[in-house]
Amino acid sequence: MPREGILVPNPYERITDEQLQQIHQASLQILVDPGLTCFSKKAAEIFRSNGAEVKAVASANHPYWHIKIPEKLVAEALANAPKTVKLGARNPDNALMMKGDEPRVYFISGSETNIWLNVDFPTYVKKSDNSVEIKVPEFHPRRATVADLCQSAHVCEHLETLDGYIRTVNIQDEDITEDNKDVNKFFASLNNTTKHFMSGLTKLEQLDNVVSMAELIAGGEEALKENPIISFITCLVKSPLQFVEDTTDTFIEVCRRGLPVVVSSSPQAGTTAPIKEAGIMAQINAEVLAGITLGQLVNKGTPLLYGSVPVRARMDTLGDSYGSVETSQYNIDCVQMARFYKIPNYSTSGVCDTKIPGQQASVERLFSDIVVTLSGPQFLHCAYGLLDCNAVFCLLQAVLDDAHFQMLKFFLKTPRINQQELAETMKQIKEVVATPQKLYIRYIRPVLRSGEISPSYPFEGDGESDDVFALAYQRMNELLARPVEHIDPDTTARIFQEVPGLLPRLNVYRERK
Amino acid sequence: MTEDDILARLKENVIQGRKTQQDEGIDEKLSGTPGVVELIRLALEKNISPAEIITQALTAGMRVVGEKFSTKEYFIPDMLASADAVGEAMDILKPLLEASSVETKGKLAIATVKGDIHDIGKNIVAILLKGAGYEVHDLGSDVPTEKIIEFIGKEKPGYLGLSALLTTTMTEMEVVIEALKDNSLRDKVKVLIGGAAVSDEYAQKIGADAYCLDGFQAVKVLDSFQQAKVN
Numbered sequence: 001m002p003r004e005g006i007l008v009p010n011p012y013e014r015i016t017d018e019q020l021q022q023i024h025q026a027s028l029q030i031l032v033d034p035g036l037t038c039f040s041k042k043a044a045e046i047f048r049s050n051g052a053e054v055k056a057v058a059s060a061n062h063p064y065w066h067i068k069i070p071e072k073l074v075a076e077a078l079a080n081a082p083k084t085v086k087l088g089a090r091n092p093d094n095a096l097m098m099k100g101d102e103p104r105v106y107f108i109s110g111s112e113t114n115i116w117l118n119v120d121f122p123t124y125v126k127k128s129d130n131s132v133e134i135k136v137p138e139f140h141p142r143r144a145t146v147a148d149l150c151q152s153a154h155v156c157e158h159l160e161t162l163d164g165y166i167r168t169v170n171i172q173d174e175d176i177t178e179d180n181k182d183v184n185k186f187f188a189s190l191n192n193t194t195k196h197f198m199s200g201l202t203k204l205e206q207l208d209n210v211v212s213m214a215e216l217i218a219g220g221e222e223a224l225k226e227n228p229i230i231s232f233i234t235c236l237v238k239s240p241l242q243f244v245e246d247t248t249d250t251f252i253e254v255c256r257r258g259l260p261v262v263v264s265s266s267p268q269a270g271t272t273a274p275i276k277e278a279g280i281m282a283q284i285n286a287e288v289l290a291g292i293t294l295g296q297l298v299n300k301g302t303p304l305l306y307g308s309v310p311v312r313a314r315m316d317t318l319g320d321s322y323g324s325v326e327t328s329q330y331n332i333d334c335v336q337m338a339r340f341y342k343i344p345n346y347s348t349s350g351v352c353d354t355k356i357p358g359q360q361a362s363v364e365r366l367f368s369d370i371v372v373t374l375s376g377p378q379f380l381h382c383a384y385g386l387l388d389c390n391a392v393f394c395l396l397q398a399v400l401d402d403a404h405f406q407m408l409k410f411f412l413k414t415p416r417i418n419q420q421e422l423a424e425t426m427k428q429i430k431e432v433v434a435t436p437q438k439l440y441i442r443y444i445r446p447v448l449r450s451g452e453i454s455p456s457y458p459f460e461g462d463g464e465s466d467d468v469f470a471l472a473y474q475r476m477n478e479l480l481a482r483p484v485e486h487i488d489p490d491t492t493a494r495i496f497q498e499v500p501g502l503l504p505r506l507n508v509y510r511e512r513k
Numbered sequence: 514m515t516e517d518d519i520l521a522r523l524k525e526n527v528i529q530g531r532k533t534q535q536d537e538g539i540d541e542k543l544s545g546t547p548g549v550v551e552l553i554r555l556a557l558e559k560n561i562s563p564a565e566i567i568t569q570a571l572t573a574g575m576r577v578v579g580e581k582f583s584t585k586e587y588f589i590p591d592m593l594a595s596a597d598a599v600g601e602a603m604d605i606l607k608p609l610l611e612a613s614s615v616e617t618k619g620k621l622a623i624a625t626v627k628g629d630i631h632d633i634g635k636n637i638v639a640i641l642l643k644g645a646g647y648e649v650h651d652l653g654s655d656v657p658t659e660k661i662i663e664f665i666g667k668e669k670p671g672y673l674g675l676s677a678l679l680t681t682t683m684t685e686m687e688v689v690i691e692a693l694k695d696n697s698l699r700d701k702v703k704v705l706i707g708g709a710a711v712s713d714e715y716a717q718k719i720g721a722d723a724y725c726l727d728g729f730q731a732v733k734v735l736d737s738f739q740q741a742k743v744n
Contacts (some may be wrong), residue, residue: 436651437636442597444590445530446537 002086002097003106003163006412011103011339011376014332020340023333026282027289028071035068036241036290040248043067043294050297067243074289077296083342085260085303087164087379088227090217091194091485095227096164096379098305100342103376107405109156109384109398110166112200116144117356117387117394121470137469139356141392144169146176146188146503148393151480152385153192155395158479161405162384164196165189166233168393173503180501182206186213186230187495187506191487198231198262204250206501211257213499216491224259231260233307233346236294237287239267243294251291255298262346262379263291264307268320269330271313277326281333284310288334292343305379307346308334314353320389322351323364331368332375339376347377350401355388357397357469366404373408396469399476403458410454516561520569523552527574528581530594532601539591549598553605563606563613567646571599575644593637596644603643618646619739622664623674625654625708626685631678634708634727638674641728647672647735658685658692665698672735675721676708683710687719703738705731 015023035053038044044065048054053068087096096106118140126132152168167185176184181202189197190213201207210230218224234251238244254261265287267273273280288306295304310330314321321327331347338345349372352364369382382405385398428443447453458475461467487495489509496502496510504510514522529538531548538544547555556566578595581587603617610617623639625632632654643649652664665673673693677683686706693699703722706715716724722738725731 437640439633439636441590441593441637442530442536445539445594448588448590449539 001093002095003093005096005104005106005163005378006373006409008103008105008374008376008412009414011335012332012371012374013336014329014375015336020336023278023281023285023337024340026278027286028074030241030282030286031069031074031290032071033068034241035066036237036243036287038065038067038243038248039245040243040252041065041245042252043243043248046252046294046297047073062245069290069293073297074293077289077293078341078343080296080300081292081341081343082301082303083344085305085344085378086228087196087198087231087260088218088224088229089164089194089196090190090229090487092227094163094195096196098344098378100344100378101339102378103339105373105377105380106163107161107380107382107384108164108166108198109152109162109168110198110381111351111383111386111390112167112170113386113388113391113393114144114170114172115141115388115392116148116169117141117392117397119357119394119396119469119473121473135470137357137473139394143172144393145173146171146184146506149185149188150192150506152393152395152398153189154484155398155476155479156384157193157195157484158482159384159398159402161402161409162195164198164379165193166381167197167199168385168398175503178203179206180503183209183213183499183501184503184506186210187499187502190214190217190229191492191506191508192484194485196231197229198233200233200235201250201254204246204253207250207253207257209499209501211259213495216495216498217487228260228303231262233262233264235264235266236291237263237265239265239272239287240283241287241290243290248294251295252298255295255302255304258299258302260303260305261295262305262307263288263295264309264346265291266309266311269310269312269326270315271318273310275313277329277333280310280330281337284308284330284334285337288337304343305346306334306338306341306343308338309348309381310334321353322348322368322389323353323360325367327351328368328371331372331377335372335375335377344378346379346381347372347375348381348383349373350382350384351386351389353389355392357387357394357400361387361397362400362404365401369401369404370408373412396472396476399472399479400459400468403472406458407454416452514555516559519552519556519559519561520565522547523549523556523566523570524574524577526552527571527595527598527602528577530578530591530598532594532598536594536598538594549602550605553602557605557609563609566602566606571602572646575599589637593640593644596641598644599646600640600643600649603646603648607648617648619672619735620648620650620668620670621672621674621735622650622652622661622668622670623676624652624656624661625676625678626682626689627655627657628685629677629679629682630654631708632676634678635674635676638676638707638725638728638731641732642674642735645732645736658689661689662692662696662698665693665702666696670702672705672738673702674705674707674725674731676706677711678709680710683708683715686711686721690720705734707731 083100121135236248236251269280312324312326349368354360384401459468459471531538533548707725713724
């Protein structure tokens with residue numbers, strides 16, 4: 001049985017059916033005029049051999065191609081792309097089953113940050129009264145390591161609301177190189193969570209090693225296809241409208257192997273996409289359609305997700321503003337576009353502009369998490385623990401995020417209003433109004449422990465003190481103290497024998513000896 | 514069922530907050546079995562003394578409930594259910610206690626003052642105090658000062674609890690205290706006040722004996738007054 005996720009009963013929609021059609025038509029026009037610039041020779045050849053208009057452009061630096069993708073190819077790709085995509089998991093009960101026309105939301109971590117944010121609680125003494133002490137959280141950024149990746153996978157395994165794991169940090173240990181980064185990030189993650197694992201690939205040459213590792217864990221090539229415990233995310237189209245060579249080539253190879261992959265585009269309204277909503281929507285949709293078309297031309301029926309990471313530019317720095325309201329609007333529009341095509345959607349929320357946990361982080365994250373969830377994306381990259389746009393990961397923040405996703409999941413439960421419920425409560429009303437105290441309190445008890453009453457905020461302090469960070473930190477350490485189900489010893493031994501480049505210290509069985 | 518079995522089941526039903534056979538409690542296995550009311554009657558039929566019932570079952574059970582509440586295993590609805598069950602038990606035992614000249618912990622009149630119809634807090638306090646073994650006389654809500662004074666003069670409770678939710682009605686508490694003075698009753702009764710509008714500071718200002726933040730504090734305050742009497 002796959003994970004349940006949360007089914008959004010009546011998904012929120014910003015744009016009308018007519019507007020969806022208008023965006024679709026505008027995107028089709030963009031794919032023909034101006035078309036796309038392509039820096040991948042493989043992609044250019046695939047498009048050419050399938051009837052697209054492809055023109056080579058001589059360049060002193062790098063050859064490239066202009067590609068015009070006709071509507072017919074797009075229509076065929078949309079027809080061939082699977083409408084249901086399964087993302088498997090080491091524990092089959094953690095699999096995610098995504099149907100393009102069903103607004104069932106799965107909450108996922110991410111993305112790959114360079115910085116890991118540690119927290120401690122130094123004590124401060126009041127200047128005017130030495131007897132008054134307070135503990136204040138301090139945050140210390142540092143370069144992320146493979147141990148951090150293990151730790152975050154470990155905690156994410158135990159976060160109740162988190163349905164799948166996108167690697168959280170870019171591992172930058174001294175013994176990590178471009179050649180061994182992929183195998184180590186995949187192993188570190190897979191060995192510490194039994195949930196689905198998604199990642200980008202640093203080097204295409206490592207794809208086969210990563211797939212071999214996944215096959216060993218899943219039980220063979222066919223078993224991996226049945227239960228794809230890993231999936232990939234590729235930003236093959238750089239905005240505006242450019243197929244990038246390395247990510248496009250990676251995308252092509254993943255599609256050839258039939259493993260699930262996100263066709264992701266991340267335009268920034270104002271710089272790499274038009275600032276107006278209609279413009280960024282027409283462009284991002286064209287970019288994703290171009291990727292979907294390429295994927296289906298490579299391998300008809302290969303599982304893809306409609307990936308959207310649109311963002312508005314900050315007006316003060318022209319950097320990304322994930323905390324802006326428009327960013328959530330674009331994401332909801334993309335959810336609707338994906339549903340229009342009945343292709344499962346990868347959407348984004350919870351990414352905030354602020355650099356440390358605190359009030360701004362809570363407001364920005366909660367706002368986008370609520371509104372984007374209500375639109376019913378299937379795979380919501382809601383960025384547990386992510387701060388400073390895509391730059392910082394903080395485990396404490398991930399634990400805080402889990403608490404508000406519990407509230408969101410509770411909120412989206414189906415209302416229990418039916419004749420039986422009404423009959424029971426009518427009886428209660430009659431009984432209570434006949435008593436001198438007129439209180440319904442005794443009727444709370446049967447439902448108190450049945451899960452029908454939402455729990456208190458888990459990090460609520462006593463009295464007027466704000467102990468949220470301290471309590472979340474305590475919770476984080478409790479989760480770290482819980483065991484995780486590692487890959488079994490025999491499979492681990494085979495992985496270390498057959499997959500080159502793995503750091504010996506990641507072998508938990510070797511460490512124990 | 515032996516005497517010990519009856520007392521043990523009584524205690525367990527207090528912990529479960531099951532007043533009668535119809536109550537669900539927490540443990541589903543107890544569903545449909547006798548609750549506190551039925552077991553008290555059975556205990557009396559078996560000639561178990563009210564003192565034994567109170568100490569070995571009711572008080573012992575409430576002690577466990579208090580512990581579970583302090584460790585956050587129990588919530589206020591659980592505490593109230595247990596207190597309500599004990600309150601009902603005390604009503605059954607009251608004539609027997611009076612006949613055997615056993616004194617209750619103390620007598621308290623409680624009321625929401627004139628002009629204020631908000632009585633949820635007052636009702637909860639009443640249940641908890643009754644469950645803690647106090648004899649509680651609930652005079653109701655929007656109670657005229659004259660009615661309170663009349664009751665105090667006639668029934669002579671040792672304690673008077675006054676409740677008000679509104680800033681516009683809390684001033685009635687001072688009116689009641691002044692009326693107690695005018696009727697030479699102020700030194701006969703300790704006045705406790707509570708409610709969203711009032712505070713410790715306000716209690717001192719109007720000359721009340723204590724401010725109680727909630728029902729649990731009310732039990733503690735009354736217990737401390739009782740203890741002071743003994744000492």
